[in-house]
Amino acid sequence: MSWEMVGIWGGALLTLCLYSFLYRDNPFYKFAEHLFVGMSAGYWAIYTIFNVLKPNWWDKLVGAGDADPQLIMIIPGLLAVLMLMRVVSKLATYSRLPLALIVGAGAGLQLVSFFQTNGLKQVENTVIPLVGSGVGPTIDNLLIVTAVVCGLVYFFFSKAHRGITGGMANVGITMLMVAFGASFGYTVMARISLLIGQAQFLLFEWVPTIPRILGL
Amino acid sequence: MGRLGLFLVILIGPVPALAAGSAGPDQARPVADSFEAVDSPNDAGGVIELSWAMSPGSKLVDSMLVTRSKAGGPENVLSVVSPVSTSYRDTTVANGVRYSYALVPMLDGRRLAEVGPVAASASAQWIHSGRSGMLIITVILAAFILYFIRHGRKGGELYIRQIAGLSAVDDAVGRATEMGRPVLYIPGIMDMDNIQTIASTVILGRVAARTAEYGTPLMVPVSKSVVLSVAQEVVKEAYLEAGRPDAFQKDSISYLTDDQFGYAAGVDGIIVREKPAAIFLLGAFYAESLILAETGRSVGAIQIAGTAMPSQLPFFIAACDYTLIGEELFAASAYLSREPKLLGSLKGQDVAKLFFMVVIVLGVIASTVGQAWDPASEIAAFIRNLTHVE
Secondary structure: OOHHHHHHHHHHHHHHHHHHHHOOOOHHHHHHHHHHHHHHHHHHHHHHHHHHHHHHHHHHHHOOOOOOOOHHHHHHHHHHHHHHHHHOHHHHHHHHHHHHHHHHHHHHHHHHHHHHHHHHHHHHHHOOOOOOOOHHHHHHHHHHHHHHHHHHHHOOOOOOOOHHHHHHHHHHHHHHHHHHHHHHHHHHHHHHHHHHHHHHHHHHHHOOHHHHHHOO | OHHHHHHHHHHHOOOOOOOOOOOOOEOOOOOEEEEEEEEOOOOOOOOEEEEEEEOOOEOOOOEEEEEEEEOOOOEEEEEEEOOOOOEEEEOOOOEOOEEEEEEEEEEOOEEOOOEEEEEEEEOOOOOOHHHHHHHHHHHHHHHHHHHHHHHHHOOOOOOOOOOHHHHHHHHHHHHHHHHOOOEEEEEEOOOOOOHHHHHHHHHHHHHHHHHHHHOOOEEEEEOOHHHHHHHHHHHHHHHHHOOOHHHOOHHHEEEOOOOHHHHHHHHHHHHHHHOOOEEEEEEEOOOOHHHHHHHHHHOOOEEEEEEOOOOOHHHHHHHOOEEEEOHHHHHHHHHHHOOHHHHHHHHHHHHHHHHHHHHHHHHHHHHHHOOOOHHHHHHHHHHHHHHOOO
16 A cells, blocks of 8 residues: 555545544544644644744854854743743743733734724725716715724714614624625635535545455 | 837847847947845835836847845845846845845846946834824824823723623623533634734633632633633633632643644534533634534534634624624723723724724715815825825
8 A cells, every 4th residue: 555545545534533523522533633633733833843933033043054143032032931931830920021022012013904904994995985987886885985984883882872873883783794694605615615625535536545445 | 129129038038139230229238227226115124126227229138137245245146037127126135234236137148248236235114104194193093092091090981882792701601600511711723912812811811700700610722822821821810819719720721732723623622522501712713713613502502702803703693692793802801891991992992983984984075076176186185195004
C-alpha cells in the first residue's frame, strides 16, 4: 500500500468518524476529535515557534543573515519571560504586565482600523445624492441612506425604542435582518459546496480504492 | 513611432536596435529620464519608491534592471522590470540607510548606459498626513466620551435602554443552577489583540461573578494561549470579589488548540458530554459559529451569542435564543457593570453615532441639491474629504 493510499484511507475514515457525530456522540467521533485537537495543537505550537517566534524575535535579536542584531528585541523577550511567571504562584502577579500591554496595545491599534473601516469609510460612502441616474439607482441610494441612518438609530443606546426612535429602529433592524438573510443563504451555499467537495473525495477517490484493497 | 514600438515589444517580444542613422529611435538618448528615488510617505519606513519616465524617441530595449548599492558596497540587481514599467517599490530596505539606485537597460543581453544613480533613505513617519480628518473627528469624539465619563463619576444620570440579550445573562446562569448543569463560556477564536475578545472577557467577568455567587460550575475552553491567561485572571478576580475564592477552579478554563476547526470539534465534544444548561458565545467567530451554536441547541441549552462579525451573525440569530448584534457586544460591559466610567464611554459613543447621522444627513442633502447647485456639491465634497481616510 502506497503512502498516497494511506492518506486517502486515513482521510476517508476520519471523515466518516466525524460524520458519525450526526447520529450521536460515539467512540469513533471521540477518537477523531481527540486526534484532531491534539494534532492541531502540536502543529500550531511548532508553527508558532518557526513562523512567529523565530523570524519575528530570535532572528532579529541575534541578527540572522547579514542583518545587525537588534538589542531592543530583549524587551519582548523579557515580557515573554514575565508571561511565563504564571507558573510560579509567588511571581504570578508579574504576568499581568505583558497581559496589560497586549490588551492595551491591541485595543489602541484596533481603534484606528475599526474607526476607519466601520465608521468613517461608511459615512464617506453614504454621502450620495438621493436622486440617481434612473429609477434603479435612485431606489438603491434611498435604501442605502435609509438603512444606514435607521441602523444607527437601532444602535443608539441613550434613548428607549419608542415613538419615532422606535419606528426608525424597527426599520433599521428589519434592514439588518434582510441583509443577514441574504448573507445566511450565501454562506449556506458555500458550506454545501464544501460538503459536496468532501462527498466527491469519498466517492471518487476513496470508494474506487476499496476493490483494490480487497483484491477484487 | 514610440507607441508603435512599445506595441511591437509587447506583441512580438524583444525588438532589435534599429540601424544607426535610420529614421528610428535616437541612439544617444537615455532610455528613461526623470529618474527619482523617494521615501514612501506615511508609513513605518522600510520602503523606497522609484519612478521614471520613458524618454520619447529613445532606444527600444528588452528589459531593464533595477540595481541597488549601499555606500562602499557591491551593486545588487533587485529586479528585472519590463521596458514599459515606470515605477518600482523596494520593500527590502532598512530605515536610515542611504541606498543608491540605477536603471540598467538591457538589449540582446548587453547592458546599455545606465540611468542614475539616485539615492534615498527610508524612514518612519509619526503622523499620517492622509488621516488628518480622522484625527480631528477622533479628538472631538474623545472629548465627548471624557465629558460623559466625568459626568457619570459626578453622579449624573446616564440612561441606557434595555438590551434583551444582556438582561437574560442572569436568567441563563440561574437556569443552569436550577438544573444542576454547568455554564459554558466561549470567548471566540481570536487573540487578545482583537477588540471583540477584549469585550468578551469583560462580560466573562460578569458571568463568572454570577456563577461564583450561585455555585454553578463554569467552563471556559479557549483557543489562544494569551486568552487563557486573561480568562483565568478575570474569572479568578470575579470569584475573589464574590467571596468564593475556594470555588475557583483554574482547570475549568482550558486551552484546546489554536486550530479553528480543531477547537470547534473540541468544544462540540464538551457540549455533548457535559450538557451545559447555558452557553455564551461572545467574541469573534468565523465559520465555526454555526457548528457550535447548532450543537448547543441540540443539547437544549439556553444560548446567548454576540459578535461583530457580520457574516456570522445570521447563524447566531438562527440558532441562539439571544444575539447581541455588533455594537451591543461592546455595550455589554457597560450595561452589565453599570460603572459610571463605562456608561460614560457608551454615552460618548452614542454622541459619535449622532454626529455621524447628522454628517450623513447633511452630506446627502448637500449631495442631492448639489446636482443642480454647485455650492452645495462643494459642501458634499468637503464632508467626503473630512471622512476620507487613506
